[in-house]
Amino acid sequence: MSGITDFLTGPWEHLFMQRAFAVAVMCGIVSGVVGSHVVLRGMAFIGDAVSHSVFPGVAIAFVLHVNLVLGGAVAGLLTALAVAVFSQNRRLKEDSVIGVFFAAAFGLGIVILSTAPGYSGSLESFLFGQILGISDGDVLTVAVTGLVLLAVAAAVHKELVTVSLDRETARAAGLPVFALDIVLYALVTVTVVISLQAVGNILVLALLITPAACARLLTDRIGVMMLLAPAVGAGSAVVGLYLSYAYNLAAGGLIVLVVTAVFVLCWVFAPRHGLLAAGRRRRSRGRTGAPPESAPVRPAAAEAPARTPAG
Template identity: 80%
Template sequence: MNTVVDFLTGPWDHVFMRRAFLVAAMSGIVAGVVGTHVVLRGMAFIGDAVAHSVFPGVAVAFVLHADLVVGGAIAGLATAFAVAVFSQNRRLSEDSVIGVFFAGAFGLGIVVLSSAPGYSGSLESFLFGQILGISDGDVRQVAVVGAVLLIATLAVHKELVAVTLDRESARAAGLPVFALDLVLYALVTVTVVISLQAVGNVLVLALLITPATCARLLTDRIGVMMLLAPTIGAGSSVVGLYLSYEFDLAAGGLIVLVSTGVFILVWLFAPRHGLWARTRLRLRHRTAPADKPLPAPAG
């Protein structure tokens, strides 16, 4: 019993762990809410592209000895704006435009970074996360920016859903489709940037996409999905961080592995859309008795 209590309460004895839990939970909540719209739009690739497009901004910030997060945010927003503009050409798929700017931004980052000797160690926290080394100021920053993101997402929720369901109908109804695309890209970019401290650039896509994908399998209602995704995201982040403390393993990697484990369980056992439920439904249809023929009409 004492072992269980120590496992559950031990991390809270350390100030740096309390800060880490707060940032992990807040990042999971924000990423879950914004990720819901990303999954509904089928835009998983944009999360990966934005995560990598912040790289040149981080590289420039490192060379200039400026704030890496601010540099990454500027580069990510610039790339997101470029994707929104160029993808308005209907002959180009959104994924194609994202791929072009994702590769270009990452290449620019490599070129800029190659001009600065001795950079690898300094950027390790950016690539793999530094959740155990965050400060009180980082916690406040994530809290404030996260609250603004949630308010902004809720403010344009109906409009984003309308564009997701039918872009042409939304445009005919007078909605500013291009502006809403920009808003969504900006929301994704800032979400990615504030989540970098939790899981790093390499793994941030999982925090944005996996919880929302789990929620998509669990419900057909967007409102419920908006509640489930942040719950799964925050829960996975906290559990992964606990396991990281207990077994002395990489926090970002365990957060992602926990969320991936949740996805596998949901994929197997979701009440309506899981593999087990669909298999039972198919078996039921196969074993159901055939309909009796109707009696012939009299006369």
């Protein structure tokens, strides 16, 4: 019994672990909320694109000896704005435009860094995360930024859901679709930037997408999904940090592995949409001869507002 107690309380005796837990939980919550909109929109690729598009900003900040996170945020927001603008041409699908700009941004970052010798060690924390080395200032920055992100996401929640469900209907109802695109891209960009210290540039997509994907398997209700996703993200971050402390392994990688394990469990055992549930339905239909059932889309009426054009 004492061994379990030591395992649970041991990490909290260290200030660096307390900071790590605080940042990990906050990043897990924010990523879960913002990631839910990304998964609903079917644009998971944007998380990967943004995580790479911050690279040239970080490279420029490194060369100029300024704050790396600030440089990454500026570059990510500019790339997100470019994607939003070019995606308005419906001849091109959104993922195609994202692919163009994320590759260009990453290429630009490589070119810039090639002019600055000795950069690899300094950028290790950016690529792989350094959650155990964050400062009190970092915790405060993540807390304030996270609260702002959650407030913005709550303010435009219904509008973002409406655009995700039916873009053309949202436009016909008078919603500012282009502005909402920019808001969503900005939310994703800032979420990625504040999560870099937790899991790093390479793994940040998992923290943004996987908790929301778990929630999508567990519920048909968008409101419930918005609660489950941050719970999965924050819980996985805490478990990952405990394992990192106990076994002296990379914290960012373990956080990602834990949330991926949760996804696999949801994929198998989800009560309605899991593998086992689907097998039971197939066996039941085989016995009764009933036709296959369709998967309904059931957003709450209050979550998908119908608006009429002004004037």
